[in-house]
Amino acid sequence: MKQLIRCAAALGAAVLALAVPLSAPAMADDSREDVFRRLQVDQVPADYVILVDTSGSMDDLFGGVRSTLGTFLTGLSPTDHVALFTFDAGAVPRYIGPAGDTARMMADLPVVPDGSSTDIGRAIEQAVSELERPGAAAVASVVLISDGGHYPGAGTDYPKTTGPAWDALKARAAKLKTTSVRGYALPLSGESGAPLLGSVIKNTTVLDPKAVAQLGEYLDRSKEGARLEKARLMLAPDQGKGVTAAWEAPATADLSGRDVPVTLTLTSDTTHTPVTVTGLKATMDGGPQLTGDIPQQVDLAPGESRSFPLTLEWDRDPWPVPFHDERTSSGPLTVSGQVTVPWAAALAPDIDLRTPAGPAGNPPGLTVSSTVGTWTAQAVAGAVALVLALLIALIIYLRKRAPQSGTLVAVSPMTGQEVARFPLRGRVTRIGGQGLTGEGTVVARRVPRQATNTDGVEYEITFRGLDRTDTTTLPSRGSVLVGGVAFEHQPPPEPIPVGR
Incomplete structure (x- = not known):
């Protein structure tokens, strides 16, 4: 009774x-x-x-x-x-x-x-x-x-x-x-x-x-x-009440080299029932991070509010060369966690409070930007890169263009008589005059050594005759016919050993 x-x-x-x-x-x-x-x-x-x-x-x-x-x-x-x-x-x-x-x-x-x-x-x-x-x-x-x-x-x-x-x-x-x-x-x-x-x-x-x-x-x-x-x-x-999450944060923020403070507040929506939030986690998608001291468990008395100061940052590691780079990210600040009522087990099954599983609330939208590096550094880096590219190209070019040596002899294919002789020096030799009926250039380049070319050098001859221009290659110590003229390469004389 x-x-x-x-x-x-x-x-x-x-x-x-x-x-x-x-x-x-x-x-x-x-x-x-x-x-x-x-x-x-x-x-x-x-x-x-x-x-x-x-x-x-x-x-x-x-x-x-x-x-x-x-x-x-x-x-x-x-x-x-x-x-x-x-x-x-x-x-x-x-x-x-x-x-x-x-x-x-x-x-x-x-x-x-x-x-x-x-x-x-x-x-x-x-x-x-x-x-x-x-x-x-x-x-x-x-x-x-x-x-x-x-x-x-x-x-x-x-x-x-x-x-x-x-x-x-x-x-x-x-x-x-x-x-x-x-x-x-x-x-x-x-x-x-x-x-x-x-x-x-x-x-x-x-x-x-x-x-x-x-x-x-x-x-x-x-x-x-x-x-x-x-x-x-x-x-x-x-019944049906739990916890509401609210944010205090700017609508836009520049995170270039600095952090922006934000505040997360959890409020119990109940009148009589205590609530507990576990596994609390605050995030923002798209790159920025929320950091701060968020406890793994938050106990709230009926109607109680607790605030947690957090920091919004964007920890972007710059490239080894500080190129200028600006990024923007937009998205909501979100909070997740498991909301429970300590009384639930004691009251079940007679009273079901139907507590929402997670915090409620409308997460605010936020647009953040972050800039790393400078235009000056990018320009200097670009200039250095260009110089390096030119230097590499020059090295490759010079490695392919070998220095010339020996003598280029022009011979009439009809009579077999020598009509001109040109010493090969430097990297480009111009030929013409003497008994030739045309003119041209000779460029040496390196090639793999082989049985038919033991010096590892060949000569590219471009010869302009009366009515046409022909280009061909002449192996070291070899001969070739171009523009109606036979060209022969004679290597330099072997040096005389000292003491003879």
Whole structure:
């Protein structure tokens, strides 16, 4: 019964208790009792309507019922509202008012049951009327205790267990403004009309105590259900709520050789529930990096905000030669992590908070730029590269153009007589005059040494005759016919050894 009382208190106080935020974060191993204590569910007002059978058949049971009921009423909070009715041929209010004074609540309860009939319909009608009153709490529990069936007296509106009066009573119960109404039927014998409560109060649990001695145990069970309803009502605004991430950052930033400070703020969107974020990570795509001290776990009390100063940087390593290079990246600042509620396991499966898996929020778009190197360095590097290229080309050219040596002899192919002789010097020799009928140039170049060219040099002769120009190659120590003239290469004379 204590639990039922607390349950009613919780729902009624939901209007008030939603303004009771938690100031301390929960531990990861909080039990359900810990959660209830942190929520202060026992301070939430609730309505309790208690219907006790006082027909004569209850005589042997009534002493135990009174004792157990007194213990139950003692456990109620002063903020709870109690309506205690007894019923037999009719339903009589024994106490209607705030809880807190057990003696006063029990004062008008009969000591001996002596009713001649059992009109469960009228008892339930009184319960519905009580919950229809203005100012009824948001949470209510209706407890019906009886040992017999529905045996009403003459003139009742509920002669049977069904009928127009029952239908009207069900319709009134369905229209109750109370957020949560739970019924608890406790039949004390095999034949009982207590389950009729479920035909009117839809959310009714029929408990099955085997004896009056077990009545307290079953009332405690119903009390836990009531406290759970209080918690459910208080936590309703937190369902689907988690953590929102917000950024304080410029829309554009130049990261050339400097960093830009930004701030990440995590805010709990809950009213009563603590939340935890693990695996927290802040990023920006496209190259820039976010650095700073972000803890792996962030615990947030309801409504709490925590800010983390971060640095946006773009660590671009320049080339060995500092060429000028400018890059731009646009994208959102994003944050990821796993959002959980430490209370989830304790409340499951009865209350599912449906906490979003990750932080919510609209990540801001950001455009950043970064420049490395200078145009001067690039121009100098280009000039150096050009000089190196020219130098390499010159070396290749000179390696291919070998210095000339020996003598080029021009011979008439008709007579075999020598017509001209030209010493070969340097890298280009011009030929013409003497007995030649044309002119030209001779260029030497290196070639692989072979049996037909042991010097590894050949001569390219370009000769312009009367009406044409011909080009051919002349192996060292060889001969060739070009432009109607035979050319022979004579190597320089061998040096005379010293001492001869």
